Amino acid sequence: MFPQVLERLEWNYTRSKRSDFTDRMVDELYRKGILLMRWHVAGDVFSPNYARKMLEIIGRSPHCTFWFYTRSWRVPTIFPIIKSMSIMPNCKVWLSADAETGYPPDIPDTCRVAFMQTEEGEDTEEADLVFLDRPLRKLSLPMLNKVCPTETVAGKERGTSCATCKVCWS
Ligand code: SF4
Known part of the structure; x- marks a missing residue:
C-alpha cells in the first residue's frame, strides 16, 4: 500500500536475484554479528532457486539462528528444500496455514505449524502456534497457550x- 515500503520490497527482491546474493548475505550476517534473523517480514520462499540460496546462507552462517514462516509448503518443487532447511540445527521452520489452505498433508517432525485464525471456532487443533486476525485479539478464546x-x-x-x-x- 505504501510507496516507500513497496520500493523497499522491490529492492529486496531484486537483490535476492543477484548472483552474489548468497555471498553478500553471509558476509553481512557475519560482519554485523547477527545472532537471530527472521526471513521475510513480508514475502515468502518464491522459487526453488531462492530456496537453495537460503539453504546455503543458513549452512554457512552457523553463528546465527534463522526462522521463517512459509506457505510455500504447497509448492512441490520448493517443499523438499524447505524440509532440508528445517533439519539444520540453526533454523526453525513454521509452515503457515489458515482455513483456506487447510493444514499441510505432510508435516515433517522438524517443522511446526502456525495457523492464522480469522474466525472464532476455526480448527486450531493441529497448530503449534496460532496468530489471530485483529478483531479476534480482544476476545478470550480457548487454547490461549497456543496463541502468540x-x-x-x-x-x-x-x-x-x-x-x-x-x-x-x-
Ligand atoms: S511473541 Fe509471538 S511471534 Fe514473537 S516469538 Fe513469541 S510466538 Fe513468536
Whole structure:
C-alpha cells in the first residue's frame, strides 16, 4: 500500500536475484554479528532457486539462528528444500496455514505449524502456534497457550515481546 515500503520490497527482491546474493548475505550476517534473523517480514520462499540460496546462507552462517514462516509448503518443487532447511540445527521452520489452505498433508517432525485464525471456532487443533486476525485479539478464546502472546490481552498486560517469548526461534 505504501510507496516507500513497496520500493523497499522491490529492492529486496531484486537483490535476492543477484548472483552474489548468497555471498553478500553471509558476509553481512557475519560482519554485523547477527545472532537471530527472521526471513521475510513480508514475502515468502518464491522459487526453488531462492530456496537453495537460503539453504546455503543458513549452512554457512552457523553463528546465527534463522526462522521463517512459509506457505510455500504447497509448492512441490520448493517443499523438499524447505524440509532440508528445517533439519539444520540453526533454523526453525513454521509452515503457515489458515482455513483456506487447510493444514499441510505432510508435516515433517522438524517443522511446526502456525495457523492464522480469522474466525472464532476455526480448527486450531493441529497448530503449534496460532496468530489471530485483529478483531479476534480482544476476545478470550480457548487454547490461549497456543496463541502468540503479543496478540492476547494477558500477554500484552505482561509486556511480552518476541525477545522474552522466544517460541518462534527456540
Ligand atoms: S511473541 Fe513469541 S510466538 Fe509471538 S511471534 Fe514473537 S516469538 Fe513468536
